[in-house]
Amino acid sequence: MSKAVIRVVAAVIEHDGRYLITQRNATAVLPLLWEFPGGRVEAGETDEAALSREVRHRIGVPVTIGGKVGEHVHDYSRYEVHMVMFACSLADGAVPYPATVADLRWVTSREFLDYEFPPADENTLIKLLGLMRN
Numbered sequence: 001m002s003k004a005v006i007r008v009v010a011a012v013i014e015h016d017g018r019y020l021i022t023q024r025n026a027t028a029v030l031p032l033l034w035e036f037p038g039g040r041v042e043a044g045e046t047d048e049a050a051l052s053r054e055v056r057h058r059i060g061v062p063v064t065i066g067g068k069v070g071e072h073v074h075d076y077s078r079y080e081v082h083m084v085m086f087a088c089s090l091a092d093g094a095v096p097y098p099a100t101v102a103d104l105r106w107v108t109s110r111e112f113l114d115y116e117f118p119p120a121d122e123n124t125l126i127k128l129l130g131l132m133r134n
Contacts, residue, residue, distance in 0.1 A: 003079050008040055036121065038050075052065065
């Protein structure tokens with residue numbers, strides 16, 4: 001029996017050398033881990049439409065979606081996550097807030113190592129930024 005494949009999109013939002021990361025809610029799957037804002041692509045939805053909807057839902061502001069910056073498939077025990085990351089930007093003056101996430105932070109790429117990410121995100125970060133944990 002083949003595993004379910006979950007397609008997920010994430011926004012890599014960079015501003016002044018810092019990246020926006022959000023913390024999953026305590027009641028979510030993989031609770032309280034950090035990730036780039038985004039979420040699941042619904043049936044019949046484009047990656048960009050899903051990303052636009054999910055980001056606004058999570059951080060309360062719209063984003064401008066740029067090019068694809070990475071793609072990664074991660075194999076969990078019961079399902080597979082196919083993650084696609086896009087470079088995104090906030091509109092001038094837009095101030096994101098934790099609308100439906102536990103928290104959000106602006107961090108440098110070096111500070112990523114201070115936060116715990118789900119395995120799928122972690123592998124994407126390593127590919128994206130060439131980061132390795134000590």
